[in-house]
Amino acid sequence: MNLKKPGSSKPEPGSYQPVMPRNWWLQHRYFQIYMLREATVLPLLFFIGCLLYGLYCLSLGETQWQHWLAFMAQPWVVLLNLLAFSASLFHAKTFFELFPRVMPLAPPGLMIAGQWLATLLVATGLVLLLGGWL
Amino acid sequence: MSKTINIARYNPQTDSRPQLQAFQVESDNSTSVLDALLQVQQQDPSLGFRWSCRMAICGSCGVMVNGIPKLGCKTFLRDYPDELTVSALAHFNVEKDLIVDMQPFLTHLAAVKPYLINDDQSSQPHRQTPAQLAKYQQFANCINCGLCYSACPQFGLNPEFLGPAAITLAQRYNLDSRDAGKTARMPELNSKNGVWGCTFVGFCSEVCPKKVDPAAAVNQGKVASAGDFIISMFKP
């Protein structure tokens, strides 16, 4: 973009061009929380890796499946998955709060409550369905 | 009581970068940052800053107070401890002291064709119901102060990003029942420096002195842009 004013033939007096520091997101709390929201994808990646590994083990047969179950029961795996779970709850909270602002279909409070209710219903449904299987 | 105000001074003829200079100002319950700057100017007439209305409507007194974009006339010393730091709006080139070059901001505003576009030649007034007005009214409250650009890290990283106020203004006209210019505005919003440059940091809405909620407008723009894309897939 040409920042020179039209019609000025004199050279512009110097102006100071600010540079954004690499750690801009540490500047204040608002940016830190934003980065935390973005970072929730990291533990989720681990969880998805676990799921894919589980599917792969299932295709290999019973012994491998038992091996996967044992893997999933290890404390550090449980811990990381708990982290993924809380991270996705946090992400859901931020998302549910932003949604009514982007699509104002009903009063915000109602929309937020509705989204949590829907999440709870779907989650309970899935647990009942899969719980019956395992 | 007396408070210390550190001001980022920059003289383009002698300095390579802004330097903090401390001043003492008298402050009571009603002293705004702008009042404090005016006091400092009494001590040092070379201090440069912009202001006009003193009542949060002209949008010219934007500065960073302790690193947060604020209107000087709407920010009060009583809300700060004994010391505070005032510097020029972030992400813009500094011309002198607290004066920045707003040209990129103005260029971005103009790029979204911020006016009613329609073929209507009649001289009759355009009627609008309260419900039609309510659709865009909040987005029409922008005073062009530029605080949202200083709050936006995406604009800081990419000065070509249209940015919160310009996209909000586009949305304001797109939602106006008297306007038929959406097709003319969408290419700019769909472009790589348009709505998709936003990652919903949301700080723009936090700092907006008029509660315009630009982050909501930008993300409504994303919905419109996605709709536009889907429709274009079905067009020959």
Ligand code: FES
């Ligand atoms: S002086 Fe006009 S908005 Fe502050």
